[in-house]
Amino acid sequence: MPEILELVFRWGHFLAGIIWIGILYYFNLIQIPFLKAITPETKAEAFKFLVPRALLWFRYSALATWLFGMALLGPRVPTAFTLQGPDAVIGMGAWLGTIMLFNVWFIIWPNQQKVLGLVVATPEEKTRSARLAFLASRTNAALSIPMLFFMASSGHAPAGLF
Amino acid sequence: MKNPLDSIEGTIASGFILTVILFWVVKGLV
Numbered sequence: 694m695p696e697i698l699e700l701v702f703r704w705g706h707f708l709a710g711i712i713w714i715g716i717l718y719y720f721n722l723i724q725i726p727f728l729k730a731i732t733p734e735t736k737a738e739a740f741k742f743l744v745p746r747a748l749l750w751f752r753y754s755a756l757a758t759w760l761f762g763m764a765l766l767g768p769r770v771p772t773a774f775t776l777q778g779p780d781a782v783i784g785m786g787a788w789l790g791t792i793m794l795f796n797v798w799f800i801i802w803p804n805q806q807k808v809l810g811l812v813v814a815t816p817e818e819k820t821r822s823a824r825l826a827f828l829a830s831r832t833n834a835a836l837s838i839p840m841l842f843f844m845a846s847s848g849h850a851p852a853g854l855f
Numbered sequence: 856m857k858n859p860l861d862s863i864e865g866t867i868a869s870g871f872i873l874t875v876i877l878f879w880v881v882k883g884l885v
Contacts, residue, residue, distance in 0.1 A: 721863065721866070722863065776881070776884050777884075778884070778885060779885055781881050781884040781885050782881055782885065785877055785880075785881050828858075828860055831860035831861075831866050832860065834866050834870070835860065835866045835867075835869040835870040835873065836870070836873070837870065838867070838870025838871060838873065838874055839870060839873050839874040839877050839878075842874050842878070843877070843881070855881060855882050855885040
């Protein structure tokens with residue numbers, strides 16, 4: 694891969710990744726406690742004007758991060774995802790990132806759509822969906838810790854660490 | 856038992872524990 698192209702992919706991966714993980718930490722550290730503390734009227738406003746916008750940037754930045762990551766790996770995709778030799782380090786990061794992307798699009802987003810009323814759901818379904826989305830979001834926050842460790846370790850770990 | 860993911864502290868601790876476990880897994884593969 695030409696070096697300039699690799700740099701552009703890495704740049705895009707970092708930029709989209711900062712948006713994604715930044716919003717993930719915003720959800721877990723700021724928005725969830727905020728939504729628990731406010732009045733039902735304020736919550737309705739937040740569900741209408743704040744949360745959908747945050748989720749829009751969240752899920753598309755997640756997708757962009759993953760696509761730039763795959764482009765960056767290029768021919769190393771098979772050895773990374775099968776955790777072979779030195780590619781096991783970036784491969785573990787890629788697996789964690791892929792699981793997180795899956796959580797965003799197939800657990801958090803469909804359940805949030807029910808919570809926000811974008812998809813019709815009974816009150817019981819909404820309660821269940823809120824819990825599922827919360828746990829998936831917290832799972833991603835926990836997974837981001839090893840994910841960032843392995844991403845940063847790829848090419849930057851001290852010699853002999855792995 | 857309380858779900859550790861219900862608190863921020865539990866979430867961070869879970870992430871660090873997972874990092875240590877996966878570090879040794881990957882170290883064995885490299």
